[in-house]
Amino acid sequence: MLSCDECIKYAEKKYICPHCETILSCCHVPPFHVGDGLGWGTEIFYVCLNDECKLFVNGWKSIENLYGHVGSYRYMLLPGSKKGEAMMVAGHQAFKGSEVDIEEMKATNKRHQKEKEAVAQLDSCVADKNLEPVMFLILDEQATLGDREKAIKLLKDLNDLSCIDPIRNHSFLKADMAHMVNMALLDLLKANFKKECPHCSEIIKLQAKFCKHCQQKL
Ligand SMILES: [Zn+2]
Ligand SMILES: [Zn+2]
Secondary structure: OOOHHHHHHHHOOOOEOOOOOOEOEEEEOOOOOOOOOOOOOOOEEEEOOOOOOHHHHHHHHHHHHHHOOOOEEEEEEOOOOOOOEEEEEOOOOOOOOOEOOHHHHHHHHHHHHHHHHHHHHOOOOOOOOOOHHHHHHHHOOOOOHHHHHHHHHOHHHHOOHHHHHHHHOOOOOOHHHHHHHHHHHHHHHHHOOEEEOOOOOOEEEOOOOEOOOOOOEO
């Protein structure tokens, strides 16, 4: 299988259909079903999606003559191979809409890289007083659950109250994650003899009777 970087590199390449001179579309391969035999061995491939392509226009007749059913051919090329081949398709719509979005692919790749870096920094972040990787994982809803939990547990040891605002401003998709984070913040505040004002959410002294921010009685 191709790595993300390889996929992006391939997706940026341009190839021409030998039947119609149109630039081939780079598409995601269709989902692989168990029982189909071999998979595609790749995540992306190139295909000519031009409906005026000679191969496609003439394909209907040859498939009807050869197999007696409805279908045609699209020119397709696998990444890394020099020669493409005719691939049977059932209709006009086949593979349309599965074109690779390179920008989206790059963004996903970047997020993966950042996640990997953040996870690698977890073991040393307390010694380095580095809150950043912990915050990245806690606030990234797509990060692995186990890594996010590990990051939450480090909040108390990091003892950095600047983590509170961004966490309070984040909506957690999972209720148990929200609960876990909330408990960790309460622990952190308590360890610093602080609490959040229930009226205005500002951080105040644990023993305060009045909030110095909103003047409300506690
Ligand atoms: Zn073509
Ligand atoms: Zn207040």
